[in-house]
Amino acid sequence: MGALIVVGDGPEVLNICSGGFLLDAEFSPQRLSELAKMDGAIILAPDSTRIARANVHLVPNPNVPTSETGTRHRTAERVARSVDVPVISVSEDMAIIAVYRQDQKKPLDPIQRLLNRANQALQTLERYKNRLDTVSASLSALEVEDLVTLRDVVTVLQRAEMVRRIAEEVEGYIVELGVDGRLVRLQLEELMGGVDDDRRHVIRDYFSQDDPAWRLDQAMEALSELGTDDLLDLKTVASVLHLPVSAELDGTAQPRGYRLLSKIPRLPDPIIERIADHFGNLHKIMRASEEDLDDVDGVGDTRARAIKEGLSRLAETSILDRYS
8 A cells, every 4th residue: 555665774774673574685666566565664775776675664763753644654754854864655545655854855746747847847948048048149249349238247147047947947857757857858958058158157257356255156156046036136136246336237347258259169268268368358359360369378370360260250140140
């Protein structure tokens, strides 16, 4: 009528086990199903590759608090709170599979319901990704024309963070789906290609360096930790760039050039950093000649020509996209 499964057979688990049979058999779903016909719990190895024991009576501390009412679920929650191992409780009557770990409980949904939720989340992600692509392309054109405002930058960051959070939700569904989530993962990877890198480069291009203690990783973490309401407020999002409080969203902003340089094929990150540090901002990089670029350590004639041509193509494409 159900099952109680403990994932872990360490000394702390064995201390609360009574009776049962020592098996040490290789794990398989069929064997687990057959053993679940017996009363008692099943003890698996920590990596779930072997079935250690079956028909075990678990005796956790009865003083451990539990919010469950059924005997099997109460035992599962008490074991999980007493020992740091995952405990799985299966109830056939109630059609519930629940995983307990310390103070957390996670009911598992049916595969079809998870797939429906994952597909809905992917559709939402695709819509938000399209909006992100639009504002990102607009930012590229504005950067080329040296017409960027803080509002343009913050809008891209806001959209990128929204996309990242939806992707995190899809990741959760993929974990629950297991092998059934491989197609969902492929779609997610295709949609999220380059989003995290672009988000990092936007912050790197614009975050204030006046405060030496404020680093890129801190800015990215601050953006990730914004609440939903704060994320909708452009001024709050702008705060992760550590700009002055008085900075207006319609004020001009000057990119350092990391983002556009990263779009040039086969241009290593160390070279991008040297170019950005050497010239200081994108406008100067765009105006630089091949000889000026060649002066940067590690660039050379061939790479300088590729950079110049790459930036010209990006500028032409960005402006055509913006005004077409």
